[in-house]
Amino acid sequence: MDRRHRLAQQDCDHVWHPYASIVDPPLATTIVSADGVRLYTAEGQALIDGMSSWWAAIHGYNHPVLNNAAHGQIDRMSHVMFGGITHEPAVALASMLVDLTPEPLQKVFFADSGSVSVEVAIKMAVQYWHGMGCPEKNRFLTVRSGYHGDTFGAMALCDPVTGMHEHFTSVLQQHYFAESPGCRFDESWDDAYIQDFRQLMEAHHQQLAAVVLEPIVQGAGGMRFYSPEYLRQVKMLCEAHDVLLVADEIATGFGRTGELFACNYAGISPDIMCLGKALTGGYMTLAATLATDRVSRGISKNGGVLMHGPTFMANPLACAVAEASIRLLLNGPWRESVHRIEQRLLSGLAPCRGFSGVADVRALGAIGVVEMKTPVDLAAVQKQFVNQGVWIRPFGKLIYTMPPYIISDDDLDFLTRAIVRVAGSL
C-alpha cells in the first residue's frame, strides 16, 4: 500500500469527521496544500474552493500578508494565558472590533470557537438579568431554521427539527421558537410576517433574557435570506419588552452578505454580537462576543463577573492573524468584490431555474444557493464535484457556495458551471 492509500485507510480506521459515521465512513478527500482559491489533493488535482472552508477563508489560502502576521507573532510568542496577563495582539484586535461594529458595542470577550462565543452570549444575557435583579428572565426566543453551534447551549437554539434536538431532547434547555422569517430579502413587508414572533414575545417576555438570531442570512439551518425589516421589527419588539438582542454574525460577519455586518442592512445594533469563522481569515480558530456598556454594567452589578475563561482565550497567534486579516479586508475593495460575486452567481446559476429538480435559486453577497426539491446524495454529489475540479459540499436539499472574495471571474464561472451541470443531472 502506498503512503496515500495508507493515510486514507488510517483516516477511515481512526478519525472522526463532522456528522459522519465512524464505522462506515465515507472516503474523505486528502488535501496536501492550498493556495489562492485552490485546494490541492494528494492525487495532484487542483480543486477550486467554493466553500471558503465553511465561510472562513475570505482571502483564500496561503496569503502572504496573513502568513507574515503568523510568522511574526509565532517568533515572539504563540500563546500565553489570559488570566492576569494581556498582550498587544488581543488589545489591538479588540479595539478594531469595537471600532468596526455598531457604536454601542464596547466590550469584547475572546472565545475559542463560534459555538463557545454563543455560550458566552447566553451567559452574558443570563448574568445580566441576574445582576439586574430579574433572575426569572432566563429563557430565550429564537426563530426556526437557525443554526448557532454544536455545544449544548447553542444547540438548544438551533432549529428543533433539523438541528439535532431529537438526539438530545432530554438534556436540552427548552426555549421558544417563532416561525422562521417568511419575508424574503427583497420582498415587500407585511405585518403578518412578524405576527408569530410578536405573539411569543408578548406572551413570554417576563421570562425572556434575550432573542438570539442570525441577522439577514440563516446559514447552516437552511441558507435563507430574509428582509431587513424583519430584523428592525425584532429590534423594536426587544426594546418595547425589555429583552436583549443577540446577533449571531458568525457566518455573516466581515462582508459576506455585502455589508460588513448583516445588522447594517437593518441599521440596528444588537446588545450582544457573536463573531467567528472569517475573523482570522480562516487561518485558525478564534471567536469574539461583543457586549454593550449596558450589558457589561448589568453583569458587574454587586461585584459580578462574567463566569467564563477558556484556556486558549485570546490566543496571540490567532489575534495577530485576525488583525492582519481585517486590515487586509478593509484596505481592499471587498464591497466591490462581494457585489461582483453576487451578480456573477446570479447569472451563472440562473440556468438551474429551468431544471425540474430545482426548487429555488438565490444569491446574496458572496453566497449562492441552489435549493433542490429533494435531499441530494451527499457522497455521490461530492464525488461529481471533485471530478469536475471544484470543492462544493452540499447538505440536505442545498447545493451552495460562498467562495473566497478574491476569486476571479473565470474561476467563479468554472464553479457555477459545475453547479449547473450537477444540479441538471439530479
Ligand SMILES: *Cc1c(COP(=O)(O)O)cnc(C)c1O
Ligand atoms: C458556524 C456557526 C456557529 C458555530 O461556530 P463554530 O466555530 O463551528 O463553533 C455558530 N453560529 C453560526 C451562525 C454559524 O454559522
